[in-house]
Amino acid sequence: MASFFMAKIGRPSEYKPEYINTYREYIEYAIPENQEIPTIEGLALRIGVSRRALYRWAKKHKEFRHTLGELKMKQKEALTKIGIFGGKEINATIVQLLLKVNHNMVETDRHEMTGKDGAPLGVVVLPEIYESKNNMAAPDGTADGGTKEA
Numbered sequence: 001m002a003s004f005f006m007a008k009i010g011r012p013s014e015y016k017p018e019y020i021n022t023y024r025e026y027i028e029y030a031i032p033e034n035q036e037i038p039t040i041e042g043l044a045l046r047i048g049v050s051r052r053a054l055y056r057w058a059k060k061h062k063e064f065r066h067t068l069g070e071l072k073m074k075q076k077e078a079l080t081k082i083g084i085f086g087g088k089e090i091n092a093t094i095v096q097l098l099l100k101v102n103h104n105m106v107e108t109d110r111h112e113m114t115g116k117d118g119a120p121l122g123v124v125v126l127p128e129i130y131e132s133k134n135n136m137a138a139p140d141g142t143a144d145g146g147t148k149e150a
Contacts, residue, residue: 015057015064022047023067027074037078037098038071076103
């Protein structure tokens with residue numbers, strides 16, 4: 001197991017600009033040499049803080065916000081390449097799930113509905129159910145949908 005996975009997790013330290021260099025080292029380590037998918041959690045483990053700390057830093061520090069955005073783009077690119085070109089013992093279902101959850105990539109189906117033998121669907125217009133002239137009660141318990149009768 002790589003030494004950066006042995007980092008302690010606990011109360012987050014203060015943000016340091018050199019964490020951007022740590023990110024770059026992490027990306028170089030993960031892609032493509034070790035066939036690892038870069039993740040927010042992986043970066044957090046390497047720095048030794050929680051995932052939540054990374055998101056807090058991204059809110060306060062523009063350059064770090066861009067770093068996390070770049071990480072997600074690199075993750076998407078790696079997942080897409082693995083999914084398209086295959087790989088050594090890659091689980092396509094997991095790749096698909098990560099792309100859906102983390103990158104809003106979803107499958108869509110198109111269904112065209114027609115009537116009998118491909119004819120257009122017919123439209124049926126229903127008469128008003130609660131007509132006051134028939135003295136039928138409206139859903140609110142009134143005769144005309146307004147004032148209750150005594």
